[in-house]
Amino acid sequence: MNNKVKFEFAAISENTALARVVVAAFITPLDPTVGEISDIKTAVSEAVTNAIIHGYGENSQSVNDTVVTIALQNELRTIFIEVSDKGVGIENIESAREPLFTTKPEMERSGLGFTVMESFMDTVEVISRPNEGTTIKMVKKLAGE
C-alpha cells in the first residue's frame, strides 16, 4: 500500500524526538527491520537537527516563525523523506556535505550529519538557496518482499 503524510513543527530541539517517532510510525506498517528503522530515524534526526541549528540558529527567533516540514511518502517498499526549512540556506553545499566539516565547532558539532544521512539512506539530495531555506530529500528502499 502506498501512503503519504506531511507534518510541520516548531524548530526547537525538543521536537526532534517527536519527528523521529512520527517517521518510525509511518514506516512500521511496512514491517522494516530494527536496523532499517534505526537508520531512518537517525538520518531524519540529522536533517531536523541541521534545520534547527543551522537553518534557523537556536534561540534567534520565536517559535511561530521557525517551522520544519517533513513530507513522507512510500511507493511499495521505497520510502521518500523530505525535510524542509525556511532558514538561512547553505552557502556551500559541497563543503557542508564533507565529513567533519562544521560551521559550529564551538557547539561541539561533529560535522558528521550529512555523512550519517548518506551512510544510512540510499540517496540524499540537498536543495538550498541562501535566505530561502533548505530541503533534504532522502530515499531508502526497505529490504524484503
Added chain:
Amino acid sequence: MQININGRVLFATLNGELDHHMAERFRTQLDAAFEKSACRHILLDMSGVSFMDSSGIGMVIGRYKKAEMRGGKLVLAGMSDSVAKLYEMSGLSKIVSRTATTEAAISMLGGPLV
C-alpha cells in the same frame, strides 16, 4: 542521568535518546560534575541509551577531550547495536574505547575503585 564519583573515575549513567537536545543537557551536567571533581577518567554507561545521532558523537568527543586534558581516558560501556553502529561508522571507535560492561570499563581504567 546519574553521576557518581569514585576515586579517579567520574561514572555517569546515561538514559534515553542521545540527540542534540539531550546531548546539551548531558554535556552541562557532566562538565559541572567533572570540573568540581578531581577525577581523571570518565566512564559513560550507555546501556540505557536507546538512540544516538551525530550530536551524541560530538558530545562524547567533547568529554573525551576534557578527560584527556587531565591525562585521563573516556570509556563507553554497554552500547546497544544501533548506538554501536554509529560509534563504528563515525570513527569514534578509533579514539574512544568501549567495553561490554561497566565492570570491564572500571578494570580498564585501573581496577577496582577505591
